[in-house]
Amino acid sequence: MSQNGIHHVTAFSGPAARNVDFYTEVLGLRLVKKTVNFDDPGTYHLYYGDETGRPGTILTFFPIEHAAPGRVGIGETQETAFRVPRASIGWWTHRFIEKGVAHEALVQVLGEPTLRFRDPDGMMLALVGVAGAEGGFAWTGGAVPAEHAIRGFHGVTLLLNEAGPTAAILTDVFGFQEVGREGAAIRYASGAEAGGFVTLRAVGEFLRGRQGAGSVHHIAFRAADDAAQAAMVAKLTGTHGLGVTEQRDRQYFRSVYFREPGGVLFEIATDVPGFAVDEPVEALGRALKLPAFLEPHRARIEGQLPQVA
Ligand code: ZN
Numbered sequence: 593m594s595q596n597g598i599h600h601v602t603a604f605s606g607p608a609a610r611n612v613d614f615y616t617e618v619l620g621l622r623l624v625k626k627t628v629n630f631d632d633p634g635t636y637h638l639y640y641g642d643e644t645g646r647p648g649t650i651l652t653f654f655p656i657e658h659a660a661p662g663r664v665g666i667g668e669t670q671e672t673a674f675r676v677p678r679a680s681i682g683w684w685t686h687r688f689i690e691k692g693v694a695h696e697a698l699v700q701v702l703g704e705p706t707l708r709f710r711d712p713d714g715m716m717l718a719l720v721g722v723a724g725a726e727g728g729f730a731w732t733g734g735a736v737p738a739e740h741a742i743r744g745f746h747g748v749t750l751l752l753n754e755a756g757p758t759a760a761i762l763t764d765v766f767g768f769q770e771v772g773r774e775g776a777a778i779r780y781a782s783g784a785e786a787g788g789f790v791t792l793r794a795v796g797e798f799l800r801g802r803q804g805a806g807s808v809h810h811i812a813f814r815a816a817d818d819a820a821q822a823a824m825v826a827k828l829t830g831t832h833g834l835g836v837t838e839q840r841d842r843q844y845f846r847s848v849y850f851r852e853p854g855g856v857l858f859e860i861a862t863d864v865p866g867f868a869v870d871e872p873v874e875a876l877g878r879a880l881k882l883p884a885f886l887e888p889h890r891a892r893i894e895g896q897l898p899q900v901a
Contacts, residue, residue: 595784595814595815595816595820595863596766596767596768596782596783596784596788596813596814597647597648597766597782597783597784597786597787597788597813597814598647598648598745598747598748598784598786598787598788598790598811598812598813598814599647599648599650599787599812599813599814599845599859599860599861599863600639600647600650600651600652600812600861601650601651601652601669601672601745601748601808601810601811601812602651602652602653602654602808602809602810602811602812603651603652603653603654603672603715603806603807603808603809604653604654604655604656604659604662604713604803604804604805604806604807604809605653605654605655605656605659605711605713605715605805605806606655606656606657606658606659606712606713606805606806607655607657607898608636608638608653608655608657608897608898608900609898609899609900610712611638611653611655611711611712611713612638612900614711614712615640615651615711616640616734616735617735618687618691618693618735619640619674619736619742620731620734620735620736620740620741620742621640621641621642621651621731621734621742622640622641622642622643622645622731622733622734622876622877623638623639623640623876623877624639624640624641624642624644624645624650624867624876624877625637625638625639625645625844625867625876625877625881626638626639626877626878626879626880626881626900627639627843627880627881627882627883628880628882628886628893628897629654630840630842630843630883630886632654633882633886633889633893634893634896634897635654635655635656636653636654636655636897636898636900637652637653637654638652638653638655638900639651639652639844639867639877640652640653641731641744641867642729642730642731642743642744643729643730643731643732643733643873644866644867644868644873644876645844645866645867645876646729646744646786647786647787647814647861647863648729648744648745648784648785648786648787648788648814649729649742649743649744649745649786649787651672651745654809656805657898659713659804659805660804660805661713661714661804661805661806662714662801662802662803662804662805662806662807663799663801663802663804664716664751664801664807665751665798665799665800665801665802666751666752666753666795666797666798666799666800666801666855667751667752667753667800667801667854667855667856668750668751668801668803668807668808668855668856669748669749669750669751669807669808669811669856670716670749670750670751670793671708671716671717671718671748671749672715672716672717672718672745672748672808673706673717673718673719673720673745673746673747673748673749673789674717674718674719674720674742674743674744674745674746675719675720675722675725675728675742675743675744675745675746675786676719676720676721676722676725676740676741676742676743677721677722677725677726677739677740677743678705678721678722678723678725679721680721680739680740681698681705681707681719681721683740684707684719684740685698685707687736688707688709693709693710694709694710695707695708695709695710696708696709701720701774701777702772702774702777702779702791703772704720704721704722705720705721706718706719706720706721707719707720707721710806711806713805713806714805714806715805715806715807715808716806718746719742720746722743722746725743726739726743728743728744728785728786729743729744729785729786730742730743730744743786744785744786744787745786745787746787746788746789747779747787747788747789747790747791748789748790748791748808748811749777749790749791749792749793750790750791750792750793750811750854750856751793751795751798751801752792752793752794752795752854752855752856753794753795753796753797753798753854753855754794754796754854755778755792755794755854757852757853757854758792758852758853758854758856759778759780759792760832760853761828761832761834761852761853761858762780762790762792763780764827764831764832765824765827765828765832766782766813766824767782767783768780768781768782768790769781769782771789776793776794776795777791777792777793778791778792778794779791780792784814787814790811792854800855809857810849810856810857810858810859811856811857811858811859812845812847812858812859812860812861813858813859813860813861814860814861814862814863815860815861815862815863816862816863816864817862817863817864818839818846818862820862821839821846821848821860821862824860825848825860828850832853834850834851834852834853835850835851836848836849836850837849837850841883842861843869843870843881843883844865844866844867844869845861845862845863845864845865845866846861846862846864847859847860847861847862848860880893880894880897
């Protein structure tokens with residue numbers, strides 16, 4: 593299987609407890625890591641995914657208790673979509689009605705049934721019914737019956753002034769190929785099973801986004817290891833003339849960041865070492881985990897964080 597594609601998506605949310613409740617109890621994802629924002633340890637960093645938090649299944653949040661809502665605009669992620677088995681879309685529609693989740697009528701997008709909905713902060717999400725997704729990675733020990741469980745990401749939609757410069761990065765650096773067009777949307781695929789799609793929606797001059805609760809902060813793409821990441825960085829700086837950060841150790845992966853030409857913050861994250869590096873798979877997400885450099889400050893950090901499940 594291709595190791596290209598989306599590694600994780602990171603967003604801002606409002607209150608942490610409400611975020612945990614929605615993503616675990618309503619969507620049935622597994623909380624695979626409870627840690628803090630390494631750059632701002634007074635804030636949680638919550639990771640949701642499949643059983644082990646495989647790349648392509650991971651949605652992460654920085655919850656801020658009193659965050660103002662964001663407004664989607666140019667240079668931002670407009671929609672984050674998950675995969676579910678095609679036959680499960682009806683079950684999910686019923687669940688959203690039952691749980692009072694804001695959602696739209698089912699539509700076909702590039703030939704796939706798409707159920708758009710919002711989380712409690714107004715973040716724009718979708719479920720895409722994918723034929724054959726039944727066998728994909730999932731969390732089957734959670735609040736949603738195994739047969740209907742989310743199978744990682746389908747992909748993201750980026751709202752841009754123009755598609756070309758961003759498309760060049762996707763195709764040349766991350767190995768995506770154009771697979772379809774519909775209206776202002778152009779879809780690119782990487783071949784990865786989960787997190788394999790990026791759709792660019794070019795709308796010309798338009799309001800810029802304002803980041804807040806419900807806004808996606810960045811999209812991380814996969815690199816198998818440090819060497820694969822270094823090769824991508826060489827292309828970004830050499831061929832595309834972009835500035836890239838130094839590599840940062842994020843404990844569960846190693847990352848570099850750059851602003852793509854359309855204005856969206858991109859990251860390249862290694863597949864290694866993964867979330868089982870500091871706690872066993874059975875226990876993922878239960879205890880607050882801190883990197884070694886923050887461990888001496890645990891008592892103070894725990895005292896500042898709100899209570900979550
Ligand atoms: Zn990230």
